[in-house]
Amino acid sequence: MQEAAALKLIGERTSRQRLERNLTQAELATNAGVSKRTIERLEAGESTQLSNFLRILRALDLLDGIEALLPELPPSPVDQLKLKGRQRQRASSDRRAESQPAPWTWKDEP
Template identity: 55%
Template sequence: MLTDDVILGEIGERLAARRIDLQLTQAAVAEQAGIAKRTLERIEAGHSSQLSSLVRVLRVLDAMAGLETLVPEAGPRPMDLLQRKGKRRQRASGKRAGKTPAPAWNWGDET
């Protein structure tokens, strides 16, 4: 499992590679995104940043389409639609306390 720092670093590297492929400087991307050049430097270096800054950079780099694969839109399940008469859920109920998984079944003649 990758750490948060590794994932941020990978995102930063990919953004930098995309920017370079588009022949854009950090200064140009930062200006078009409406953020400080230092903010873009920090994002590309894999440091934490505001989500709004990332979205602005993705727009400038024409990479917003990738968000669909990152977090696909959740659609209602057919059974949920039937049970709720076409209404969508508004919140998650979480895991119910006290429910334990059923014990593993066996034939009874194992030793």
């Protein structure tokens, strides 16, 4: 899904949730602590700050849905053994790709 399509979908669903609760944009804005223009932009599929989006979700009693969006992933048993109880802090590069030699070229080729 493209970013613009995702923003449009979020806007449409936010609007439906607001209307289902019989709230005006101004009422939702007041409840969420954001401007009415922020609600208008979100519902139109435009970009908004993440903190404002979270405030709107909280005002609509939908903030618990974030857990379904980004669920906690338990470490795999192999990772648990490697890390010895610690949490992973960094991503690593693909070492197999680094160990392969570069393709041969003529010396005068760029």
